[in-house]
Amino acid sequence: MQILKNRGVFIALLLVGLLLPLFTDSQPVLLLFTRIFILAIFAMSYDILLGYTGIISFGHVMYFGIGAYSISLLLKHGGESWVNVLLAALIAVILSAIVSLIVGILSLRLKNTYYAMITLAFAELFHIVSLKWRSLTYGEDGFNFSSQIPDFLKDRFYFYYISFIALLLVGYFLYQFTKSPTGKVLVAIRENEARAEMLGFSTLYYKLISSTVAGVVASLSGILYAISYRYVGSASVFGMDKTIDALLMTIIGGVGTLFGAIIGAGIINLAHQFLADLANFHPIFERWLIFFGILYILIVMFFPSGILGTFNKYKYKFQSRKVERDKSHANSS
Amino acid sequence: MEQIFVLTLNGLATGMLIFLIAAGLSLIFGLMDVLNFSHGALSMWGAYVGLWIYTGLDQFWLQKLSGFNTSPWYPMVNILDFFVGILGGMLVGALLGWLVEKYMIRPVYGNHVQQILITMGVMLVLSEAIKLFWGSNLIAAPVPLMLDGSWQIGSLVVIKYRLTIIIIGLIVLGALYWLMQKTKIGLYVRAGVQNKEMVQTLGINVRKVFTLVFILGTSLAALGGMLMGPFMNQVYPSMGIEKQLLAFIVVVIGGMGSIFGSAVAGMIVGISEAFMLYFIPDAALAVNVLLMAFVLLIKPSGLFGERG
Numbered sequence: 001m002q003i004l005k006n007r008g009v010f011i012a013l014l015l016v017g018l019l020l021p022l023f024t025d026s027q028p029v030l031l032l033f034t035r036i037f038i039l040a041i042f043a044m045s046y047d048i049l050l051g052y053t054g055i056i057s058f059g060h061v062m063y064f065g066i067g068a069y070s071i072s073l074l075l076k077h078g079g080e081s082w083v084n085v086l087l088a089a090l091i092a093v094i095l096s097a098i099v100s101l102i103v104g105i106l107s108l109r110l111k112n113t114y115y116a117m118i119t120l121a122f123a124e125l126f127h128i129v130s131l132k133w134r135s136l137t138y139g140e141d142g143f144n145f146s147s148q149i150p151d152f153l154k155d156r157f158y159f160y161y162i163s164f165i166a167l168l169l170v171g172y173f174l175y176q177f178t179k180s181p182t183g184k185v186l187v188a189i190r191e192n193e194a195r196a197e198m199l200g201f202s203t204l205y206y207k208l209i210s211s212t213v214a215g216v217v218a219s220l221s222g223i224l225y226a227i228s229y230r231y232v233g234s235a236s237v238f239g240m241d242k243t244i245d246a247l248l249m250t251i252i253g254g255v256g257t258l259f260g261a262i263i264g265a266g267i268i269n270l271a272h273q274f275l276a277d278l279a280n281f282h283p284i285f286e287r288w289l290i291f292f293g294i295l296y297i298l299i300v301m302f303f304p305s306g307i308l309g310t311f312n313k314y315k316y317k318f319q320s321r322k323v324e325r326d327k328s329h330a331n332s333s
Numbered sequence: 334m335e336q337i338f339v340l341t342l343n344g345l346a347t348g349m350l351i352f353l354i355a356a357g358l359s360l361i362f363g364l365m366d367v368l369n370f371s372h373g374a375l376s377m378w379g380a381y382v383g384l385w386i387y388t389g390l391d392q393f394w395l396q397k398l399s400g401f402n403t404s405p406w407y408p409m410v411n412i413l414d415f416f417v418g419i420l421g422g423m424l425v426g427a428l429l430g431w432l433v434e435k436y437m438i439r440p441v442y443g444n445h446v447q448q449i450l451i452t453m454g455v456m457l458v459l460s461e462a463i464k465l466f467w468g469s470n471l472i473a474a475p476v477p478l479m480l481d482g483s484w485q486i487g488s489l490v491v492i493k494y495r496l497t498i499i500i501i502g503l504i505v506l507g508a509l510y511w512l513m514q515k516t517k518i519g520l521y522v523r524a525g526v527q528n529k530e531m532v533q534t535l536g537i538n539v540r541k542v543f544t545l546v547f548i549l550g551t552s553l554a555a556l557g558g559m560l561m562g563p564f565m566n567q568v569y570p571s572m573g574i575e576k577q578l579l580a581f582i583v584v585v586i587g588g589m590g591s592i593f594g595s596a597v598a599g600m601i602v603g604i605s606e607a608f609m610l611y612f613i614p615d616a617a618l619a620v621n622v623l624l625m626a627f628v629l630l631i632k633p634s635g636l637f638g639e640r641g
Contacts, residue, residue: 056449058370106629113368116449117581118625124578125622132615240574244457251450287465293457300450301440 013262017164021157030160031228036262036269037163038224041170042242043249043261045217050247051256052178053210054190055108056116059123060246062099063215065238067092067222069130069137072232075148082150092219100215104208112193115211123243130234142233153227163224167262170217175258177213186210190256244289248296254306263307268292338489340607346495348603349502350564353557354576355583355595356509357550363526363590365543366445367438370452372554373577374459375429379555380562380572381467383422384474390414408478415477419559426555427548429459434547439540456574464570471569474562498560505553509592522546526590578618579606582625588638598636 020033042064049057071088078084099122107118130137137143146154153159177183185206188196197203226232236242245268253264275288303310358372391414395401401410433455441447476494483492513519521542524532533539561576562568583602587594602621609617628635 050446054446056446058453106626110629110633113362113366113445113449114585116368116370117585118629121578121582121622121625125619128615128618244453247450247453287461290458290461290465293454293461297437297451297454297458300447300454301437304447 010259013259014168017167021160025157027156030156032269032273034156034160034163034228035225036265037167038221038228039245039249039269040262040265041167041221041224042218043246043253043265044171044174044258045214045221046246047250047255047258047261048174048178048186048210048214048217050250051254051258052183052190053186053207054193055112055207055211057119057211057214058116058240058243059103059119059121060214060218061238061240061242062119062123062126063096063218064222064225064242065126065130065234066096066099067219068226068232068237069222070095070219071223072143072145072226073136076143076145078148080148080150085150085153089220089223092223093216096215096219097212100212101208104211108204108207108211120240123238123240127234127238127240130238137232137234140234142231142236144231146230149227149230154230159228163228166220166224170220171259171262174213174217178258182206182209241289248292250306251296251299252306254308254310254312255304257306257308257312260306260308267307335488335490336611339492340611341604342491342495342499344604344607345600346498346502346564346603347606348600349498350557350561351576351579351583351603352502352596352599353505353560354554355580355587355599356505356592357547357553358580359584359587359589359591359595360522360526360546361550362584364522364529364546365438367448368445368452369438369547369550370449370577371433371455371459372452372551372580373573373575374456374463375426375433375551375573376554376558376561376576377463377568377570377573378429378459378558379422379426379552380474380558380568381463381472382425383418383555383559384472384562384568385418385467386421387414387418388475390417412477412479415480419556422555422559423552426558427552430548430551431544433551434544438547460570460573463573467570469570471567474566474568476563476566480563494563498564501556501560505556506592506596513592518542518545579621582621584635585625586628586635588635591635591637594635594637 017033017037021030024030042060045063046057046060049055049060070092071085074084074088074091078087103119103122104115107114131139133139153162178186185196185201186209188199188201189203189206193203196206222237226237229236249264249268250261251264252267253262254260271292272288275291279286279288299306305313354372354376358369361367361369361372391411394407394410394414398404401407433452437451437455438448441451480494480497483490485491511519513523521532521537521539525539525542529539532542558573558576561572565572579602583595583598586601587596587598601624605620605624606617609620632638
């Protein structure tokens with residue numbers, strides 16, 4: 001199994017994730033980690049686009065928001081029931097698949113740079129609809145639906161494990177997806193689109209698959225996010241800063257490594273928490289995004305493969321050197 | 334009838350402002366294949382710095398000379414301050430553009446993904462830096478006294494400042510046309526948009542042309558931002574990304590690399606925005622996005638674009 005490539009990271013994550021609730025029963029800590037898991041799912045879906053297909057979306061938040069609004073509206077108006085939760089998941093999946101297909105068909109026929117602009121425009125459109133359709137969404141204020149959430153999902157302890165299992169399942173699914181023949185074609189498109197086209201692959205078709213998979217997974221993370229906050233508001237689930245968060249998490253963790261996104265999500269959320277506390281000491285820390293912006297530029301320029309990617313590179317270098325040494329050793333004896 | 338006239342004039346002014354931002358974006362993309370996501374932030378820097386110089390100078394004179402605000406010379410000095418502000422804003426736009434091109438875009442030249450990611454990072458840093466210097470609340474941007482108010486022509490009302498914007502926009506359009514069609518530099522740029530390898534082979538330093546176009550584009554964006562402040566009576570930190578979105582829509586509709594296309598699309602988007610804001614304000618952006626989707630469906634390379 002190739003998943004063992006990052007065995008150390010994988011086992012460490014698994015252990016931390018499984019055992020954490022046993023060591024702490026502090027609600028804020030559990031909640032923080034729950035959100036890290038949820039945003040890691042979001043970031044992994046972004047990595048499918050950016051890291052595995054080489055196309056940039058600046059409107060990935062729209063799928064996230066579609067998921068968040070579909071569950072909260074359905075529970076708010078349909079009342080507390082498991083049927084509604086499943087129905088919301090179904091609606092979110094179908095809706096985000098349709099939207100990603102429309103956006104993809106409009107923009108992916110052109111240069112990939114168009115995709116960045118057009119997703120941005122569509123995400124802004126969703127943001128404005130959620131802002132203006134006040135009778136349904138309550139606009140900027142948003143609404144709370146905590147009394148309609150099934151009790152099982154409301155328990156922070158259970159919900160922690162639900163998010164963790166969702167992260168594992170989505171991670172496994174996306175990992176298999178990237179290793180599947182389709183995933184290989186996506187990587188080929190990333191490396192050289194013209195060549196992939198020449199080899200007879202319809203690149204538009206594959207790019208559409210990639211953007212749909214990414215959109216559907218992002219909408220699932222939006223559902224979990226809304227349940228964890230028990231609230232939706234247009235700025236919190238359709239705001240541009242969520243897309244930027246996904247971008248930062250993916251880049252910092254490592255583009256095209258999938259599991260790097262989990263590390264990135266951890267770092268960004270912990271640092272966010274930390275810097276928000278620091279803001280009490282000096283107001284410059286309120287502008288924490290400026291540090292991330294600079295860090296992000298430096299990473300894109302000097303470590304384009306991010307934390308996990310750089311780590312893997314050195315590991316491979318070390319391993320190949322070891323293999324060579326063994327070989328020469330075997331030859332000489 | 335009067336209402337339609339006012340809305341059209343308003344739309345043309347908005348369109349000119351978006352054209353100023355979109356022209357640089359379109360040229361930079363057409364020539365260098367760089368989608369500059371920091372364009373809106375650079376334009377916003379032009380707006381803030383220009384406004385800062387303009388109101389700063391204004392305050393300076395008012396404090397220096399007591400009773401100056403009633404003097405007949407005051408409106409003249411006031412508008413002079415305004416133009417110094419424009420110049421200052423454009424200079425800052427040019428300087429930031431030069432820095433961004435030299436230190437951010439040139440190192441990753443040829444890698445589109447990295448270029449977009451880096452310019453996005455620049456946008457983040459520049460917008461946050463604005464908040465660091467000027468705070469995150471909106472700041473009032475007064476219209477220069479001489480350009481305040483309106484003319485009454487028959488039953489039609491012409492707001493002076495909007496007409497000024499349209500005139501400045503037309504001057505810029507004319508100057509760009511002259512630059513592109515009548516000068517050597519313009520020739521290089523037009524040839525570069527079509528085939529930059531060929532231009533390089535003919536012994537022209539394309540990199541220098543790139544830098545020049547980038548600086549030209551960002552200073553025009555700064556001009557657009559600076560003029561936009563008094564037009565909206567305020568500047569605020571999210572205006573960069575908002576106007577950039579409209580500029581993207583304009584560039585997609587008009588076609589990448591075509592200045593004329595940006596001008597026409599700018600007018601279309603500006604007028605549709607003005608009319609929608611009057612009749613159905615909630616649907617203003619939706620109409621423009623749908624317009625863009627429609628153009629993409631029937632002519633993916635844009636109305637005046639050569640290539641997609």
